[in-house]
Amino acid sequence: MKLRPKLLPGLVLLVVTALSQSQEWKAPTAMKKLANGLTVVVSEDHSAPTFGLCISYGIGFRLEPEGRTGFAHLFEHMMFEGTPNAPKGVLDRVIEAGGGFLNGDTRYDFTEYIETAPISALEPMLWLEADRMKTLDFSEKNLDNQRAVVEEEVRVNVLNQPYGFFYAIDLPGKAFDTYPNAHNFYGEFKDLDAARIEDVKKFYEQYYNPNNAVLAIVGDVNTQDAFAKVEKYFASVPSRPTPPRPEVSEKPQTAERRSQQPDKLARIPAVAIGYRMPPRSSRDAVVGGVTGELLHNGQASLLYQKLVKEKQVAVSVNGGVNWPLGAPLVYNGPTLMVSFMTYPPNVTEDKLLAAFDEVVAELAKTAPSKEEVERVETKMRSDWYNELESPLDRASALSHAVLFDGKFDSVYQIPDEVAKVTPEEIRAFAAKYLVKTNRTIINRVPAPAADKGGAQ
Amino acid sequence: MKGLYLAFCLLLLSSALFAQKEQPLPKDMPPYGPEKPMPAPDVKIEKLDNGLTLWLVARPGLPKISSLVVVSGGLASDPKELPGISELLGRTVTTGTKSRTSKQIAEEMQGAGADLSAGSSRDITQVSASMLSAKMNQGLSVLADVVLNASFPDSEVDLAKRNLSSAIDAREAQPGFQANRALAKVLFKDGPYSVVGATKDSLAAMTAADLKKEYARRFRPDQAILIVVGDFSADKMLALVREKFGPWRAPAGPPVAPASVPSVEVEHAAFLVPRPQSVQTTLALAGLGPRRSDPDFEAAEVADGIYGGTFGSRLTLNIREDKGYTYSPGSFLQTLRSAGLVRTQADVRNAVTGASLNEIFYELNRMATTSPTDRELEQVKRNLVGIQAIQLQSRGGLVGELATLWVYGLPPGEIGEHGKKVAKVTAADVDAVARKYFGASRMAVIAVGEEKAVREQLTPLGLPIHPAP
Numbered sequence: 001m002k003l004r005p006k007l008l009p010g011l012v013l014l015v016v017t018a019l020s021q022s023q024e025w026k027a028p029t030a031m032k033k034l035a036n037g038l039t040v041v042v043s044e045d046h047s048a049p050t051f052g053l054c055i056s057y058g059i060g061f062r063l064e065p066e067g068r069t070g071f072a073h074l075f076e077h078m079m080f081e082g083t084p085n086a087p088k089g090v091l092d093r094v095i096e097a098g099g100g101f102l103n104g105d106t107r108y109d110f111t112e113y114i115e116t117a118p119i120s121a122l123e124p125m126l127w128l129e130a131d132r133m134k135t136l137d138f139s140e141k142n143l144d145n146q147r148a149v150v151e152e153e154v155r156v157n158v159l160n161q162p163y164g165f166f167y168a169i170d171l172p173g174k175a176f177d178t179y180p181n182a183h184n185f186y187g188e189f190k191d192l193d194a195a196r197i198e199d200v201k202k203f204y205e206q207y208y209n210p211n212n213a214v215l216a217i218v219g220d221v222n223t224q225d226a227f228a229k230v231e232k233y234f235a236s237v238p239s240r241p242t243p244p245r246p247e248v249s250e251k252p253q254t255a256e257r258r259s260q261q262p263d264k265l266a267r268i269p270a271v272a273i274g275y276r277m278p279p280r281s282s283r284d285a286v287v288g289g290v291t292g293e294l295l296h297n298g299q300a301s302l303l304y305q306k307l308v309k310e311k312q313v314a315v316s317v318n319g320g321v322n323w324p325l326g327a328p329l330v331y332n333g334p335t336l337m338v339s340f341m342t343y344p345p346n347v348t349e350d351k352l353l354a355a356f357d358e359v360v361a362e363l364a365k366t367a368p369s370k371e372e373v374e375r376v377e378t379k380m381r382s383d384w385y386n387e388l389e390s391p392l393d394r395a396s397a398l399s400h401a402v403l404f405d406g407k408f409d410s411v412y413q414i415p416d417e418v419a420k421v422t423p424e425e426i427r428a429f430a431a432k433y434l435v436k437t438n439r440t441i442i443n444r445v446p447a448p449a450a451d452k453g454g455a456q
Numbered sequence: 457m458k459g460l461y462l463a464f465c466l467l468l469l470s471s472a473l474f475a476q477k478e479q480p481l482p483k484d485m486p487p488y489g490p491e492k493p494m495p496a497p498d499v500k501i502e503k504l505d506n507g508l509t510l511w512l513v514a515r516p517g518l519p520k521i522s523s524l525v526v527v528s529g530g531l532a533s534d535p536k537e538l539p540g541i542s543e544l545l546g547r548t549v550t551t552g553t554k555s556r557t558s559k560q561i562a563e564e565m566q567g568a569g570a571d572l573s574a575g576s577s578r579d580i581t582q583v584s585a586s587m588l589s590a591k592m593n594q595g596l597s598v599l600a601d602v603v604l605n606a607s608f609p610d611s612e613v614d615l616a617k618r619n620l621s622s623a624i625d626a627r628e629a630q631p632g633f634q635a636n637r638a639l640a641k642v643l644f645k646d647g648p649y650s651v652v653g654a655t656k657d658s659l660a661a662m663t664a665a666d667l668k669k670e671y672a673r674r675f676r677p678d679q680a681i682l683i684v685v686g687d688f689s690a691d692k693m694l695a696l697v698r699e700k701f702g703p704w705r706a707p708a709g710p711p712v713a714p715a716s717v718p719s720v721e722v723e724h725a726a727f728l729v730p731r732p733q734s735v736q737t738t739l740a741l742a743g744l745g746p747r748r749s750d751p752d753f754e755a756a757e758v759a760d761g762i763y764g765g766t767f768g769s770r771l772t773l774n775i776r777e778d779k780g781y782t783y784s785p786g787s788f789l790q791t792l793r794s795a796g797l798v799r800t801q802a803d804v805r806n807a808v809t810g811a812s813l814n815e816i817f818y819e820l821n822r823m824a825t826t827s828p829t830d831r832e833l834e835q836v837k838r839n840l841v842g843i844q845a846i847q848l849q850s851r852g853g854l855v856g857e858l859a860t861l862w863v864y865g866l867p868p869g870e871i872g873e874h875g876k877k878v879a880k881v882t883a884a885d886v887d888a889v890a891r892k893y894f895g896a897s898r899m900a901v902i903a904v905g906e907e908k909a910v911r912e913q914l915t916p917l918g919l920p921i922h923p924a925p
Contacts (some may be wrong), residue, residue, distance in 0.1 A: 025518065025519050047515070047517060047849070048494070048495070048845060048848075048849045049492035049493070049494060049495075049845075050842075050845060050846055050849060085482045085484070086481075086482045086485070088777070089768075089773075089777075090481060090482065092767055092768045093481075093768055093835060094481070094485070096766055096767065096768045096835050096836075096838075096839045097834065097835040097838050097839065098488060098838070098842065099838045099839055099841055099842015099843065099845070099846075100839075100842050100843070100846065101767070101839075101843065101846075116846050117842055117846070118491070118492070118494070118842045118845060118846075119489065119492060120488045120489040120490060120491050120492065121488055121489075121842075122489065123486040123487075123488075123489055124485050124486055124487065124488060127482075127484070127485045127486055128485065131482070131485075144780070145777065145778070145779075145780045146780075147780075148779075148780025148781075149776055149777075149780050149782075149783055150783075151805075152736075152780070152781070152782050152783040152803070152804070152805060153783035153784075155735050155736050155783075155803070155805060156736060156782075156783050156784060156803040157783075159735050159736075160631065160734060160735050160736045160803065161630070162626065162629040162630065220492070264733045265629045265733065266626070266629055267625040267626055267628055267629050268622050268625050268626055297566070298562065298565075298566060298571070299558070299562035299572075300559070300562035300563045300565070300566040304562075305559060305562075308615075308619070309558070309559070309615065312615060312618070315619050315622040315623065315626075316619075316623075342622065342626065344618070344622055371567075374567070375563060375566045375567040376566065378566070378567055378568070378569045378588065378591070379566045379567075379569050379570075381569060381588065382520065382568075382569025382570070382586075382587065382588045383569075385518055385519065385520055385588075386520075386586075388518065389518050389520070389850055389851070390846075390849055390850050391849070392846075
């Protein structure tokens with residue numbers, strides 16, 4: 001049992017003062033593990049009588065079974081479909097009448113369940129979370145219903161949208177070679193259609209275990225009282241074995257990969273470029289995060305200034321490491337630095353890429369100025385604090401960190417780690433990783449509608 | 457106490473109407489705990505000599521601040537011959553001042569850890585920056601420079617016009633944009649509120665001189681507010697704001713007049729926007745609703761929450777959780793300064809377009825003809841109060857809510873009043889407001905989708921089908 005000593009208010013003040021030298025901001029936070037393996041993190045915040053809660057399970061797109069693309073996300077929907085004790089609808093009613101809202105998110109390396117409400121709703125919500133960690137209502141009817149809902153979600157977010165999220169779905173598909181990292185995480189309809197209630201049961205038994213989960217509570221709670229409440233409701237959840245995490249690393253890429261896609265809905269062309277990034281635990285990953293923001297973050301970024309302002313070969317530039325599915329340092333397996341650019345129809349793909357390559361080559365040759373790097377690091381500190389502002393977001397950040405590292409320290413240390421990155425490290429990173437043999441490019445071009453006889 | 461009482465009610469109120477859907481609450485589940493009062497934010501109100509209104513909220517803690525300048529005049533104030541110039545104004549106001557280039561502005565803001573953005577809604581134009589507290593001097597200096605001294609360099613205006621032109625092309629492909637534009641035309645005809653953005657034609661005619669004229673007309677302290685929320689000392693902030701915004705002067709001309717109250721006649725018909733290759737139909741419905749400052753606004757919020765504005769609403773339970781027609785159905789009250797709308801939207805697969813609209817009509821008419829259950833009423837009221845408290849926790853949420861109040865001419869103290877007003881709403885209030893606003897025949901329907909599919913699907917409903925204007 002690991003329990004951080006509770007900080008006395010005076011002590012907290014001292015700690016904050018001492019840390020202000022390094023600009024670090026942190027909130028009092030404590031962690032504990034229950035006998036069944038559930039890790040619990042609590043951070044007090046008495047600025048409003050509310051709470052944010054996040055349970056992250058160590059399962060995401062990456063480990064969903066072959067032949068069942070999209071299953072981790074479809075499963076996430078099933079977590080809201082009730083249990084034998086609390087049938088479909090109860091969870092929604094209790095959180096809404098409790099004055100709050102809830103949601104779920106599936107990503108490559110976690111699936112999170114989040115809720116926030118006035119503090120009076122905390123206990124029934126803890127009870128309901130513990131309840132759905134024990135068992136679900138494995139109902140065929142609800143599976144059919146949520147399959148239909150998920151397929152509409154895919155239609156509205158992918159199939160009916162220009163660019164169809166290709167920089168997030170198709171780009172990893174081309175950039176990586178193994179199923180865990182390359183498959184369509186939203187799901188092929190044939191796979192979603194093939195999902196059976198037995199798959200739901202098996203997935204639940206394998207991955208939805210207290211020992212594969214981190215519960216974080218942030219808000220108007222007393223730390224010891226919050227631990228006691230969690231113990232009260234979750235201690236009876238049985239521990240089950242979770243399969244060992246399989247190897248998900250990739251063999252190194254050896255050649256540039258380029259392809260072209262038609263887009264029936266887009267009106268102007270777009271390019272997505274993905275460079276493979278180093279593992280998150282390495283120093284290179286932090287440098288990569290800063291490099292990604294130097295290139296992409298806002299109108300001061302190198303790519304915006306060169307491609308949109310100076311050469312005017314792009315209309316918009318977005319991207320960064322782990323973009324668009326998470327913050328630059330919140331991943332736990334192979335990931336990309338993504339650049340997504342729309343460009344004017346009178347500009348060719350080659351012309352855009354030539355300008356892009358010029359920016360990258362310059363970065364690999366000459367280190368950026370100290371001032372430039374400091375600006376980006378300051379912006380990253382500011383952006384990261386946004387992730388910690390609301391109790392809900394802070395609970396989410398804490399639970400992801402503990403899931404990946406077994407400790408929450410990185411949540412408060414990231415800004416200072418980022419601030420240590422030097423211009424020369426960035427240059428060396430660009431020279432090593434931002435090379436053609438390490439990248440994949442998809443050019444997405446508007447395709448004329450198939451029904452040529454239609455309205456012009 | 458209230459929590460216990462509510463849990464008790466929830467157990468008893470499984471009415472016959474919802475017999476299949478509503479289950480009793482689990483007997484072992486603990487009840488809600490005691491309610492704690494939600495503290496209203498302490499807003500310091502000041503007015504500078506130049507007429508600038510200041511609302512400041514000091515919140516120790518996370519070392520960031522959010523700042524927002526709002527001025528009167530948005531898309532509805534655009535000159536008749538240049539609809540959508542507000543959009544170009546938002547894209548160019550941050551691209552140069554008398555002493556800073558666009559690159560300097562971007563870099564200095566980045567160095568303050570700031571996100572700088574500018575844009576317009578129908579009634580207002582705004583510039584905002586969220587930054588690190590430690591860098592607020594630098595960040596607010598640049599914000600003030602943009603607000604006081606924007607220079608609209610020709611090269612920046614030309615580039616912004618080209619990129620906005622591409623953005624106009626790009627959004628033509630987005631069904632949500634197509635639906636909103638069509639809705640504005642159907643409801644507001646050629647009136648000020650019909651403008652949702654620039655067109656290729658209007659954009660081509662815009663010049664730097666036009667932008668300077670609009671900027672001078674709107675950006676004046678006597679019709680502006682500066683809102684700052686975050687980790688600062690109020691005295692220091694006030695001094696800083698006086699220094700940076702004190703020199704702002706209003707020109708001699710008249711300020712922008714708010715949009716007049718439009719006369720809206722809603723035709724209950726479907727307006728079709730053809731979208732070849734579409735795999736879904738985007739349905740958008742709207743009828744007249746209350747304005748934010750109207751006395752029945754809170755009752756309408758409750759009605760909207762019961763109908764489609766919450767996840768547990770009738771519409772979501774019906775067409776998503778029961779029938780699986782759509783991922784993200786919903787309703788909301790759209791508030792403009794001089795008009796209010798009741799909106800519904802759902803993206804549904806082509807084959808269930810007619811069935812979905814039938815259910816939407818059913819739920820609208822059910823609102824207009826029957827009373828909500830006590831359980832629905834209580835759930836939505838508690839939800840509205842709680843959600844507001846949660847939103848006001850974040851700097852951005854509080855800044856946004858304060859700006860909304862200012863736009864509608866309400867004092868900041870209204871934040872604390874809102875919850876009390878919601879708590880007083882009765883079933884009879886909801887009945888009255890639903891009868892007034894929610895009947896399906898009060899709604900215009902926009903359908904963006906595959907033309908043949910939409911026509912086939914909607915014909916059995918007997919609704920007139922017109923091409924969207």
